[in-house]
Amino acid sequence: MKHFAFLAVLLLAGPALSETKAAPSWGAGAEDAAFARMLATSFKDKGIAKTDRLTQDETQAFCSDPEAAANPAAADRRRQIEAANMATVKWPSDGKWLGDWKQGEAIAQSGRGNTWTDKPDTPNGGNCYNCHQISPTEISYGTIGPSLTQYGALRGQSEETLKAAWAKIYNAKSLNACSNMPRAGHMGILGEAQIKHLMALLFDPASPVNAKPGPAQ
Amino acid sequence: MDRVSVGMAAFLAVSAAAATAAYAQKDAAQEGIEAYREALQDGNPAELYEATGEELWKTPAGPKKASLEQCDLGLGPGVVKGAYARLPRHFKDTDRVQDLESRLLTCMETLQGKDPKPYVEAAFTAPPKEEMNALAAYISGQSKDDPIAVTPKHPKEQAMYELGKRMFYYQGGPYDFSCATCHGQEGTRIRLQDLPYIPGPKGAAAGWSSWPAYRVSAGQMWSMQWRLNDCFRQQRFPEPVYTSDATIALSMFMAANASGATMKTPGIKR
Numbered sequence: 001m002k003h004f005a006f007l008a009v010l011l012l013a014g015p016a017l018s019e020t021k022a023a024p025s026w027g028a029g030a031e032d033a034a035f036a037r038m039l040a041t042s043f044k045d046k047g048i049a050k051t052d053r054l055t056q057d058e059t060q061a062f063c064s065d066p067e068a069a070a071n072p073a074a075a076d077r078r079r080q081i082e083a084a085n086m087a088t089v090k091w092p093s094d095g096k097w098l099g100d101w102k103q104g105e106a107i108a109q110s111g112r113g114n115t116w117t118d119k120p121d122t123p124n125g126g127n128c129y130n131c132h133q134i135s136p137t138e139i140s141y142g143t144i145g146p147s148l149t150q151y152g153a154l155r156g157q158s159e160e161t162l163k164a165a166w167a168k169i170y171n172a173k174s175l176n177a178c179s180n181m182p183r184a185g186h187m188g189i190l191g192e193a194q195i196k197h198l199m200a201l202l203f204d205p206a207s208p209v210n211a212k213p214g215p216a217q
Numbered sequence: 218m219d220r221v222s223v224g225m226a227a228f229l230a231v232s233a234a235a236a237t238a239a240y241a242q243k244d245a246a247q248e249g250i251e252a253y254r255e256a257l258q259d260g261n262p263a264e265l266y267e268a269t270g271e272e273l274w275k276t277p278a279g280p281k282k283a284s285l286e287q288c289d290l291g292l293g294p295g296v297v298k299g300a301y302a303r304l305p306r307h308f309k310d311t312d313r314v315q316d317l318e319s320r321l322l323t324c325m326e327t328l329q330g331k332d333p334k335p336y337v338e339a340a341f342t343a344p345p346k347e348e349m350n351a352l353a354a355y356i357s358g359q360s361k362d363d364p365i366a367v368t369p370k371h372p373k374e375q376a377m378y379e380l381g382k383r384m385f386y387y388q389g390g391p392y393d394f395s396c397a398t399c400h401g402q403e404g405t406r407i408r409l410q411d412l413p414y415i416p417g418p419k420g421a422a423a424g425w426s427s428w429p430a431y432r433v434s435a436g437q438m439w440s441m442q443w444r445l446n447d448c449f450r451q452q453r454f455p456e457p458v459y460t461s462d463a464t465i466a467l468s469m470f471m472a473a474n475a476s477g478a479t480m481k482t483p484g485i486k487r
Contacts, residue, residue: 026383029376035383042463046456053390053455060388064395114391114453127392130407142407144399173393182392189391 104201270355279329381470421474427484
């Protein structure tokens, strides 16, 4: 029988949750022991997707209880989690923020990677269009996240703005503890070069994201 | 022209119409999908799978050379009509909460003497799972137009509902995804795919009432276990074991949230 570390994480998260004194989002029957038992018997390794993916870090454990996480009493905890995530952010190694927006568009379009049908050696995509409108000419976009059209044109390229966008892409939870957005840099989904290309997609004046809008639609 | 190619022609015609729209592009794409669905109401390729499933139900098989016609899906041995609309539920003989596919495995083992292992381990496109998909299509069709009637009463049903709810919100893997990431807010979509809000009655009903479903783009009949399997794959989770408790718990969560809505199975999807 494998040692399931996530049970340990659940038990460690217990005192923190009871501090906020919020009832969990689920009722009787789904306590930690029963839930851990269910996880232990319900999944198996496949391809690159191993059962160790069920072991949660602090952020995942906290955000898996949405009522507790959104409780006003958890505000300090949320800030602490944001700070812990911000601490993971690796800034560009050469101080340059922007890469090639054309490559950024390709990375944003690609949803490849990290599933059990993906191979470990192929570069991952950013999945960005699954959640965001980005280039105005791409109509196949999701709405889980806000539109990023005109992103750079609206904000400019101050150091503060570039840092915030970099932090968001590198580790989305650095700015919003329970963001729906994955932590592309921190989780090793995207590398520095890829993030620079995405930054260019958002900020380069030549990027279609920042093209002057045409006649009213 | 057989039903499938009529369907494809309808899809292509409607897609072409949608493609010519200039600025209302998303609306046109959405209209295209909806018109395509209407065009196919009268002919669902799932009917072929229902026929296969009915044959599997009635044909003696396995070491015991028995059919499944004595299988109790919750309404008594052999009662198929209305059974799917009442699953998942607790069963006395196994003292477990079971969904359709796990219950079928129970019957295949006890009535036919079959070993469930090859059925559990086979890929969804391999013959043992093709049997499960066909049986699921058939049995679900026998609940078409029935109200979904799943109200957790037995303590194990209630526990399963709460376990399913907790599983729905459980974040993990490199993307921090949970079911809720994609299905946990109203009115959002992935690319152009509208996604139902599963914790609510309407969203739960949209999903629970329409699977098993024939997926035209893939030419495949998907059971609900298959649907969950592929969502877990996109979630970047490890693979759920076929008919494991996590899958049954999530099914209980969805079915109970959907209770009262009308079963429309087997469904048809793009």
